[in-house]
Amino acid sequence: QVQLVESGGGLVQAGGSLRLFCAASGRTFSRYNMAWFRQAPGEEREFVAAISRSGSNTYYADSVKGRFTISRDNDKNTVYLQMNSLKPEDTAVYYCAARGGVTVITVASGVDYWGKGTLVTVSS
Numbered sequence: 001q002v003q004l005v006e007s008g009g010g011l012v013q014a015g016g017s018l019r020l021f022c023a024a025s026g027r028t029f030s031r032y033n034m035a036w037f038r039q040a041p042g043e044e045r046e047f048v049a050a051i052s053r054s055g056s057n058t059y060y061a062d063s064v065k066g067r068f069t070i071s072r073d074n075d076k077n078t079v080y081l082q083m084n085s086l087k088p089e090d091t092a093v094y095y096c097a098a099r100g101g102v103t104v105i106t107v108a109s110g111v112d113y114w115g116k117g118t119l120v121t122v123s124s
Contacts (some may be wrong), residue, residue, distance in 0.1 A: 009118030020081040021094030035105035038092035
């Protein structure tokens with residue numbers, strides 16, 4: 001069992017930056033593939049970024065490629081999402097996700113554990 005707690009969300013102006021944090025419980029964090037998803041009001045939850053267990057491989061949605069960076073620190077049981085050049089359309093609740101095994105997370109149906117989310121609001 002893994003518990004995920006997100007933090008770092010807030011209100012930022014367009015063009016600004018935020019860094020999200022996801023702290024995971026347990027001593028087996030390095031066995032989990034991690035990802036970030038987001039859900040805007042009235043929309044479905046969508047994939048944002050994923051990172052492999054070792055951190056050597058990363059994947060991004062086209063909408064955030066070149067602006068967002070996912071990383072992890074297995075010693076600190078933490079995954080990060082650095083968000084730069086934010087746009088109003090990035091406004092959403094951002095969720096941390098974990099999946100055991102070898103398959104990287106790119107779809108919500110593949111997630112084993114979810115955090116409760118952190119709200120990011122980008123004003124124009």
